[in-house]
Amino acid sequence: MSPFLAAIFLHGLCVANAINFKTVYEWNQLDFIWPSGADSSIEQIKDDYRPEYVFLQYMALFGERLFLTVESLPGIPATLVRLPTSGTSNAPPKLAPFPSWNLHEKDNCNSIQSVKGVETDPDGRLWVLDDGNQKCPGKLWIFNLVNHDSIERVHQFPETVVSNSYNQRWLHDIVLDITTDDHLAYITEITFERLIVYSRKMDKSWTVKTPGRKWEPSALSANREARQLYLGKYQSNELYSVSVSELKNEGGNATAKFIGEWTARPYRMLIDSSNVLYAAFFNQSYTSKWNISEPFGEQRIYEVGSLQAAWPFTFALDTNGTLWMTERNGTGSGNKYKLLKGGVGARSYLFSTSTDFSVRG
Template identity: 70%
Template structure:
């Protein structure tokens, strides 16, 4: 059999053995848990709310809560970071609750969250959220401690030397070592990656001349760790050793081409078993690839026509369950529908070792 026919056979075989997802919730339109009382600013936000403009962006899981960011490129969205329960007793789908509260979502108040872009949950119960800010407010990185009553552990404002002028923060992954936790963040408008050290409370940028990035995925912490990079506006995927990013600045000398996906990847994730998952603009499927093997895109999930620019977002929980939202615009933007799906894949995220159980810090 020729290599080409072998690849087609393996691709078809993978589709036939695709994971079975179950539907957790379905929404015709989203609603929020609005506060009671005489807060006129919240009342105005409620009046201006446009349910059809809710576009789910990034996702993270902690315990029985699912955290989601909203794309703020559309008007009438009251909060860019929300949560909902992963299960409930009611047959009605849950309403969205702003995280951590409405007080953190005041427009043009720079002490509030303006535009949550990307998020990641670490193994110690911290939620890391890049905030792209706006024309008035500088971009930040928020770290919330979910173990200790959702308190704000850290707010790091990126200095002008790291992020200046126009920017578009897109994604975040976490690299934990015995002595520090580093965040790698994509800025799709600049030819660099942003790095943040929790230990030093310091950030820096690493140049990647000629290339801008949209999606990130980090390999498990075994051996030489690599950051996988989906190129902005391209099907191309690259990788770079994390050692290239830890030197406090400068340029990444060895950014290596991996291969080309079928379409443009806007979301990627690697589990602890080395499987990389990717979602694509306007496509009705999610693909996968085992990073331990030569690059070969295989189908992980496929559904009928969706017609959405960003149809999926996903995350893994600590029990090896793959959670995914699905947006269906096949009947038009104004008639969009959403689903929350889940499937057991038997592997947790890249942040966890396959041989150890999650242990939250005391």
């Protein structure tokens, strides 16, 4: 096949697999909802705010609320925020720290410091992976969204699981595995060749070694009978899988099976209830998918012109078969964002079987 015909064929594949996204909101610059009558400390935080440093990385959904993480950088007042999925005003909404400003005090180890992965479960809990900072250790926060966003639990990882030294840890991503008698979290940490497991039932965490490989993004399959954890290798295009049955082997090893290579290095992955894996990539202006029930093959679902953004997208699924996605455009000196949504006809991997939704934009 000639290069010209090959290009036409690939373009046809992209069009065939594209998701019909619609724009919900657009921002030329993201801002926070600043408290009225604020004290001098909040006023100082507001004065120091750097909107050009708002880099959204992870997303989770529950009801009509989006939960987003913001990279912890100078001038960023909170690294966990919420947005409504709809509103009565034509103006795009502002970011609201979750659950409140009071839980985002810098260097206060009873506050949230640097959120990485987030996930919601069907019972209305928000799981928040906090990497801490130079002064504060890494933690796992669990909030009860149906009980006034209250803190249900804070698990500080023991030193044997996650180092208290900031230079010896780099928590990255979290997925949830809801079994008949427990809620398990599988966590990637870039620093070491291993995975971290947390049991809500036991309020206990442990590690499982993966010799020779460190991991960045993760995604969990919807098949509860033979569940697989899919993992993006650190600083690589390679995709692997690990059987979750091996992750219960505290202190043991897990075998990573090579699956294939993406066209670029992924930083965010997600699997829906129909076993379709979605991926976003560092410095790339497209997102892709692959049905894990089939031989590995990447199909682009959304592509735009150059965005000049290290983390151009993040996404999450709601319970109505809609994929929500942010797009960041960093061209020029700007930092513009869009919130998009598109019908995919499937829910989160936490729902083991797909429901027949009407695909909608």
